[in-house]
Amino acid sequence: MRRQDDVLSDPCTGKNDTAVISDFCSAYSLNAKSEMKIKKKLRQAIDLLCSRGPASFDDYTRLVLHCAQANDFIQAKRLQSHMELNLFQPNDSFIHNQLLHLYAKCGKLLYAQNLFDNMTKRDVYSWNALLSAYAKLGMVEDLHVVFDQMPYRDSVSYNTLIACFASNRHSGEALKVLVRMQEDGFQPTQYSYVNTLQACSQLLDLRHGKQIHGRIVVADFGKNTFVWNAVTDMYAKCGDIDRARWLFDRMINKNVVSWNLMISGYVRVGNPDECIHLFNEMQLSGLKPDIVTVSNILNAYFQCGCIDDARNMFSKLLKKDEICWTTMIVGYAQNGKEEDALMLFSDMLRGNVRPDCYTISSVVSSCAKLASLFHSQVVHGKVIVMGFDNNMPVSSALVDMYCKCGVTLDAWVIFEAMPIRNVITWNAMVLGYAQNGQVLEALALYEKMQLENFKPDNITFVGVLSACINAEMVNEGQKYFDSISEQGMIPTLDHYACMVTLLGRSGNVDKAVDLIKGMPHEADYLIWSTLLSVCAKCDLKTAELAASHLFELDPHNAGPYIMLSNLYAACGRWKDVAVVRSLMKEKNAKKFAAYSWVEVENEVHRFVSEDHFHPEVDRIYGELNRLIPILQQLGYNPDTSAVLHNVGDDEKFRSISYHSEKLALAFALIRKPDRVAPIRIIKNIRVCDDCHVFMKFASITIARPIIMRDSNRFHHFFGGNCSCKDHW
Ligand SMILES: [Zn+2]
Ligand SMILES: [Zn+2]
Numbered sequence: 001m002r003r004q005d006d007v008l009s010d011p012c013t014g015k016n017d018t019a020v021i022s023d024f025c026s027a028y029s030l031n032a033k034s035e036m037k038i039k040k041k042l043r044q045a046i047d048l049l050c051s052r053g054p055a056s057f058d059d060y061t062r063l064v065l066h067c068a069q070a071n072d073f074i075q076a077k078r079l080q081s082h083m084e085l086n087l088f089q090p091n092d093s094f095i096h097n098q099l100l101h102l103y104a105k106c107g108k109l110l111y112a113q114n115l116f117d118n119m120t121k122r123d124v125y126s127w128n129a130l131l132s133a134y135a136k137l138g139m140v141e142d143l144h145v146v147f148d149q150m151p152y153r154d155s156v157s158y159n160t161l162i163a164c165f166a167s168n169r170h171s172g173e174a175l176k177v178l179v180r181m182q183e184d185g186f187q188p189t190q191y192s193y194v195n196t197l198q199a200c201s202q203l204l205d206l207r208h209g210k211q212i213h214g215r216i217v218v219a220d221f222g223k224n225t226f227v228w229n230a231v232t233d234m235y236a237k238c239g240d241i242d243r244a245r246w247l248f249d250r251m252i253n254k255n256v257v258s259w260n261l262m263i264s265g266y267v268r269v270g271n272p273d274e275c276i277h278l279f280n281e282m283q284l285s286g287l288k289p290d291i292v293t294v295s296n297i298l299n300a301y302f303q304c305g306c307i308d309d310a311r312n313m314f315s316k317l318l319k320k321d322e323i324c325w326t327t328m329i330v331g332y333a334q335n336g337k338e339e340d341a342l343m344l345f346s347d348m349l350r351g352n353v354r355p356d357c358y359t360i361s362s363v364v365s366s367c368a369k370l371a372s373l374f375h376s377q378v379v380h381g382k383v384i385v386m387g388f389d390n391n392m393p394v395s396s397a398l399v400d401m402y403c404k405c406g407v408t409l410d411a412w413v414i415f416e417a418m419p420i421r422n423v424i425t426w427n428a429m430v431l432g433y434a435q436n437g438q439v440l441e442a443l444a445l446y447e448k449m450q451l452e453n454f455k456p457d458n459i460t461f462v463g464v465l466s467a468c469i470n471a472e473m474v475n476e477g478q479k480y481f482d483s484i485s486e487q488g489m490i491p492t493l494d495h496y497a498c499m500v501t502l503l504g505r506s507g508n509v510d511k512a513v514d515l516i517k518g519m520p521h522e523a524d525y526l527i528w529s530t531l532l533s534v535c536a537k538c539d540l541k542t543a544e545l546a547a548s549h550l551f552e553l554d555p556h557n558a559g560p561y562i563m564l565s566n567l568y569a570a571c572g573r574w575k576d577v578a579v580v581r582s583l584m585k586e587k588n589a590k591k592f593a594a595y596s597w598v599e600v601e602n603e604v605h606r607f608v609s610e611d612h613f614h615p616e617v618d619r620i621y622g623e624l625n626r627l628i629p630i631l632q633q634l635g636y637n638p639d640t641s642a643v644l645h646n647v648g649d650d651e652k653f654r655s656i657s658y659h660s661e662k663l664a665l666a667f668a669l670i671r672k673p674d675r676v677a678p679i680r681i682i683k684n685i686r687v688c689d690d691c692h693v694f695m696k697f698a699s700i701t702i703a704r705p706i707i708m709r710d711s712n713r714f715h716h717f718f719g720g721n722c723s724c725k726d727h728w
Helices: 002-009 017-031 035-050 057-070 073-085 094-105 109-118 124-136 140-149 155-167 171-183 190-203 206-218 225-237 241-249 256-268 272-284 291-303 307-316 322-334 338-350 357-370 373-385 392-404 408-417 423-435 439-451 458-470 474-486 493-505 509-517 525-534 537-553 558-570 574-586 617-634 649-657 660-671 689-701
Strands: 595-600 603-608 679-683 706-709 714-718
Touching: 035 057, 035 073, 057 073, 057 094, 073 094, 094 109, 094 124, 109 124, 124 140, 124 155, 140 155, 155 171, 155 190, 171 190, 171 206, 190 206, 190 225, 206 225, 225 241, 225 256, 241 256, 256 272, 256 291, 272 291, 291 307, 291 322, 307 322, 322 338, 322 357, 338 357, 338 373, 357 373, 357 392, 373 392, 392 408, 392 423, 408 423, 423 439, 423 458, 439 458, 458 474, 458 493, 474 493, 493 509, 493 525, 509 525, 509 537, 525 537, 525 558, 537 558, 558 574, 595 660, 603 660, 617 660, 617 689, 660 679, 660 689, 689 706, 689 714
Parallel strands: 679 706
Antiparallel strands: 595 603, 595 679, 706 714
């Protein structure tokens, strides 16, 4: 009710209406502080106007200008009604053009078209306003029709058409208009060129881009930094980075944008050294880098693995925006620094910087990589608080995260609650079940996926085939494999590797070899190493074939040498064992560094085999030495057959007993001796036979589940059994 009082109080000053409106207008421009206030004042003025008869030309003009300034469509509409009601016809088109422009800006095409149709006097501004109404809504074709009807045009008309074509990905059409503009006798402006070039950049349309470049040279726009930046950017984005650099080096007045676009061009092609070089040059030239530069350079540092440099630069930033934070978090995560990524994420939240869904997805996948249930739950909580739980990519990442932590139930709860899912969501769940040994659930979900009309993709089939491997379902696996082609897809090397495993493990190594021979792809490292891993004593010929390929593809990986020599040893062919071992030495082949992680009291601890770095090594070894005899009484017999060294039994025993996963288990036991919650261990390579047996026995003694994720799959150890049924 206040509002009415305010309005009514105005006439009480005794002034006439026109004076009041004029007063309002001058007061308005003086006191125009906040947008809310402006809108309120404007509404009051129009209220007042509506309670009176016709106003003067001057008052209408002032009010329409204020409507435009406040971008207030509703008051503008009321103003127009008032004019129509009072049969006000202005002498020129100024007032109507202002209204037209406002309607166009607000996307009110119908109002604009209506007003335009009823105008008695139109000029080029009226036409341009109508054009921009169509452009605003991206109605390229209708815009073109209006353009052709125009009795007169100016360069703005052409630019509107060009911009509309450009922003709707019609670079060829935009170029045509540019040409027509010149033919019609209009000089293209800088906006004509820049808009057309941006369309080419978006579409990676180098051909048209070059033609525009030619016109720019002829039109002598070479000294215009705005235009020249767009040319350089077009070459960089279309992949001709050298040409972009050539132009960049010849630019006379480089601004920050010029440097930024050149640097981001190098980030895109993966040349971080050149980015950093340019960055140094930019500073020498006296220009101050802005937040875009910084974000690009951070990216470059991460690309070349210079994490410390990135950290340094980031810590010195006075103002950090969400792009910088996200760059850092994603960079850490991509460089295997998941824990740092998580720490940075909490710093970001403490600094009141709101993450976007890209940041969140990266954080969630860091939790997945760490398989840290504690961190996963914390991040999930934040996702809910910040309202990202309805975001499909984030939810899919959460499903994947919980599966990778070995808690498929939590993943399923999220999956079930999702209102919309895509194939990525389905894949996360199918693969999650498969890797956790829940074969039936994985296959049932695959069937459900098809019932709900989601077309499976390559990754779905990897999940389905892994499920079949876990359950040794050879026939079903073959059926699913065949269905890949039936659904019009070509099986990938990953699918073939699954089939090699499935066939090899069921004793059909010959069939696996035939399958490889008939592949449409060249066999890669994965295929041959999969074949080697399924070879038993009797498949020595095949093992030799696979190993010979592997030695050629990567002579420095010790894995295949060890596998082949183990097979020779099992057959008692000691001479061959010696040959392979000396070959391995000669090639200086290295074992892939094996690590295990365990999460204790919300902290992730990492161990290597025979670790001597952890601060609590003594207690860990003590615990392990206490545990081993207990397990031996239960029937555990350390399997030293995989130990190659020509050494005594004691030494063999030691080298197998202190594998990283055993140390991780011992550490978890001394830190959390009386718990019942599962112990979670992550290993970066495949768990060895001995450790697998060890964990099974340990799960009896400690009466707690042990969940281990190795590079292949999950092992849920409980009561002396493993969910993988000894296949992994
Ligand atoms: Zn082991
Ligand atoms: Zn297992």
